[in-house]
Amino acid sequence: MTAQILDGKACSKALLAEVKIRASACIERGFTPCLAVVLVGEDPASRVYVRSKTRRAKRCGIATQDHHLPATTTTEELLALVHQLNTDTEVDGILVQLPLPAGVDTDAVLLAIDPQKDVDGFHPQNLGRLVIGRPRFVPCTPQGCMRLLALHPEPIAGKRALVVGRSTIVGKPVAQLLLQANATVTMAHSRTRDLPAEVANADIIIAAVGRPNFILGEWVKPGAVVIDVGINRLPDGTLTGDVEFAGAAAKAAAITPVPGGVGPMTIACLLDNCVLAARRRAGLEVGE
């Protein structure tokens, strides 16, 4: 079997083109969508992500406000900035780049973001809305996974989906989205007893573990669809996913590559959420 490659680069390019059109419609009406990006500290990966997000935003016609704070920033100082951005009428979306330095209370910061500007979708209110099937902003990486799944012609309804990893930013929300798409969802984590058996039983596999080549190709059921969220840097500097790509691609019906799969979708979905926030604020889009 030759697996269909679910191409995140092409899919994100198409989405970014749509985002640009929606952003220019806003600009024509006299308001420019604006994303405030908050980076605390000097984490090299976070710096790369933030640079990439602001560059892409600008290319789509979205204005950005960059707030780079030192690693010594206290929770109170960060909360003060978030409150300021909440009330800034220029700002449509607020992105606080995670992880925050160890001394900062991440939960308090995420809770402080105005849910209407929470374009990452991590505010407890927005996660709760996702669970009841009335999402305000669908978290970006899970949304990207679903958009990539939609490139495969087989319907999701009725399929057995396995989500490996239960983080709040990837595993749990993507499981909710699969459930809403009427898959029968299983979640695996570090205490799962027989992961190979769970993988072998799954029609759809979402891997979000953070361990290189952790899910072996030989476990994958023939004809399964594999979405690899993992981004792992190997000692030689190359990037690889959580799934052993060659082995899995030989058995799967469709698979995402790493890099070039879920990664580019995350940024595109973030910018889509930002323009959505701007359009809602301007009354161009229904929704709360």
Ligand code: NDP
């Ligand atoms: P977390 O570290 O928050 O979560 C990892 C999950 O993997 C945990 O739920 C953990 O289980 C589970 N896990 C660990 N060991 C095992 C095991 N032996 N068997 C089964 N499950 C296990 O990671 P994230 O969700 O934040 O990220 C996961 C990966 O996705 C990373 O590589 C990250 O870089 C990547 N990522 C990619 C993004 C993109 O844009 N493409 C965006 C976000 C993340 P337990 O809960 O029991 O500890």
